[in-house]
Amino acid sequence: MCSMSYPLGAMSSIAVIGTTSWGTTLAVLLARNGHDVALIARTTAEADSLDAARENPRHRPGLRFPTNLRATIDPETLATADLIVLAVPSASLRANLTRLAPAFAPEASVLSAVKGMEPEGCLRMSEVIEAFGVEAQRILVLSGPNFAGEIAAGLPAATVIAGADPGRARQAQALLNGPTFRVYTSEDVAGVELGAALKNVVAVACGLSDGLGYGENAKAGLITRSLAEITRLGIAAGANPMTFLGLAGLGDLVLTCGSDVSRNRRLGLTLAKGMALDDALASIDGVVEGAVTARAIPGLVRRFGVELPVCQSLYAVLYEGKPPGEAVRELMSRAAKPEF
Numbered sequence: 145m146c147s148m149s150y151p152l153g154a155m156s157s158i159a160v161i162g163t164t165s166w167g168t169t170l171a172v173l174l175a176r177n178g179h180d181v182a183l184i185a186r187t188t189a190e191a192d193s194l195d196a197a198r199e200n201p202r203h204r205p206g207l208r209f210p211t212n213l214r215a216t217i218d219p220e221t222l223a224t225a226d227l228i229v230l231a232v233p234s235a236s237l238r239a240n241l242t243r244l245a246p247a248f249a250p251e252a253s254v255l256s257a258v259k260g261m262e263p264e265g266c267l268r269m270s271e272v273i274e275a276f277g278v279e280a281q282r283i284l285v286l287s288g289p290n291f292a293g294e295i296a297a298g299l300p301a302a303t304v305i306a307g308a309d310p311g312r313a314r315q316a317q318a319l320l321n322g323p324t325f326r327v328y329t330s331e332d333v334a335g336v337e338l339g340a341a342l343k344n345v346v347a348v349a350c351g352l353s354d355g356l357g358y359g360e361n362a363k364a365g366l367i368t369r370s371l372a373e374i375t376r377l378g379i380a381a382g383a384n385p386m387t388f389l390g391l392a393g394l395g396d397l398v399l400t401c402g403s404d405v406s407r408n409r410r411l412g413l414t415l416a417k418g419m420a421l422d423d424a425l426a427s428i429d430g431v432v433e434g435a436v437t438a439r440a441i442p443g444l445v446r447r448f449g450v451e452l453p454v455c456q457s458l459y460a461v462l463y464e465g466k467p468p469g470e471a472v473r474e475l476m477s478r479a480a481k482p483e484f
Contacts (some may be wrong), residue, residue, distance in 0.1 A: 150252040156319060159184055159225040161240055163194065163215070165203040165430075166257060167231030169292040170320070172204075174229075175213035177322055182214055182221035184244070188271055191215040202267065205297045217249035227253050228318060233431040234260025234341075245276040253312045255284040255305070259340040259396075263439035266447055268337040281309045284316050285333055286342035288391040289399035291406075298324050304391045305336075306330040310314070328391065333386030338378050342455065344408045344434030345372040345441070349458045350401040351412020352468050357440050370454045380448040408434035421462055438462050 160171040168183065175181040194200055194215035199208050209215075222228060228248055232240050237258055248254065256269045267275075270283045286440035288303030295301050303318070305327055307313035313329040321327040330336060346367065352364050374397075375388040375428040387393055400406045404413075408454040410433045414424040425432055445452055458474055460466040 156180070156226040157221075157224055157228045158182070158229065158319065159221045160229040160231060161244060162229075162231035163190065163200060163203065164231055164233070164301040165200075165292040165296075166290075167206040167229070168200040168207065169230055169296045170229055170257060172207055172209065172215055172296070173322060174319060174326055175210040178212070180212050181223075182216050182218075182225070184219045184221070185215050185217055188217055191217050194397045204292070204296055210338040219244065222247040222252075223249050225249055225252050227255060227319060228259055229255045230269075231257040233234060234258050234262060234269060234433060235436055235437075237269060238262070241276045241292075243271065244279065248278065251281055251282075253284055253307075253316060254278050255286055255316055256337075257286045259287060259344060260433040261337075261341045261437045261440045263436065263443070263471075266440045266443040268334065268341070270333055270337060277392065280318070281307075282312065283307065283333070284313055285336050285340075286320075286395060287336050291399070291403070293405070295325060300313035300324050300326075302326040302328065302391055302395075304328045304330050304336060306335070308333060324419060330387065330390075330392075332379050332384045332387045335378050335383030335385075338381060338383060339374060339388055339393040339396060341433070341437045342370075342374045342377070343393075343400050343434075345438050345458055346374075346397060346434075347400040347406050347453050348415075348432075348434040348438070348462075349454055350413040351406075351409035351414075351460075352416050352461070353412070353472075354409075355413040355416020356468060358472070366454065367397060368436060371397060373450075376449055377444060377450050377452060380450050407432045411435060415461070416468065435462060 157180045159182045160167050163185050171181050171183045194453050258269045262272055273283050274280055284305055286305050289330050290303050305313050305316050317327045317329050350363055375385050379385055407430055431465040438459050441455045446460050457471040461468050
């Protein structure tokens with residue numbers, strides 16, 4: 145399968161699936177760069193409401209739609225798109241692909257902006273997309289330290305697009321790169337996706353640590369040792385270890401673990417107050433991807449034969465009823481060993 149044939153930076157037809165905060169922000173960025181953008185809504189009523197308001201008042205109020213961005217449910221926009229962006233929660237990716245993948249243009253690049261894993265089968269998002277007949281060479285993934293609100297406000301940010309086809313990655317880079325949004329490229333799809341998904345799990349753990357008053361030393365150690373185990377898993381999965389020192393690894397990890405904007409960190413803070421998981425999740429507006437991805441941890445350990453002590457401890461807290469204090473004591477009492 146060859147790369148897209150349009151020139152770098154040329155005007156292109158782009159479809160963004162997902163009226164989420166991130167999907168809306170990406171759609172506006174692409175439209176501001178001069179491209180014809182269709183934001184794919186779930187219903188006709190939603191599409192009509194977004195087009196009438198010329199903004200997304202629920203998920204991104206105040207971010208005005210450029211004239212070359214329209215909301216629609218028309219599958220024909222997918223059949224003619226040069227680039228299709230997926231910006232939906234990980235738990236709904238399969239349902240969206242079931243409904244929409246048959247309409248994808250056969251030569252279009254498909255860019256996943258989803259940071260998560262499918263617990264059943266421990267599948268990365270690109271693996272789910274490939275299961276719907278999209279060739280691996282057409283699949284791209286995007287990740288980095290990217291809070292949608294700051295990007296929508298025009299604050300400087302950087303991200304990385306990875307793909308097995310470097311040409312497609314460079315062309316998607318040219319479409320999205322702008323004066324306040326710097327886009328890098330990579331060929332390490334697995335590494336970028338694993339960093340994107342597992343940092344959410346670690347952010348929940350950091351929220352717990354902060355909520356329990358364990359201090360800054362503990363959080364720094366937690367982030368550093370979590371990065372080591374994510375890298376260990378990545379190597380076992382065939383990723384480049386350097387990826388985890390980049391934007392999709394360390395960059396996103398530091399952002400998500402240290403900011404109250406992060407829903408994952410807020411979940412940990414809420415759990416530290418003694419609230420049950422279901423109640424804590426219900427108290428947070430939006431999907432907490434770390435809680436979804438954590439369900440994949442036991443399967444990842446079995447699939448790749450690696451130890452993930454921090455992530456495994458968080459799984460035990462979330463889904464096996466282990467008290468957080470006990471999980472911390474077990475982590476601290478592990479056998480002493482060299483750092484590297």
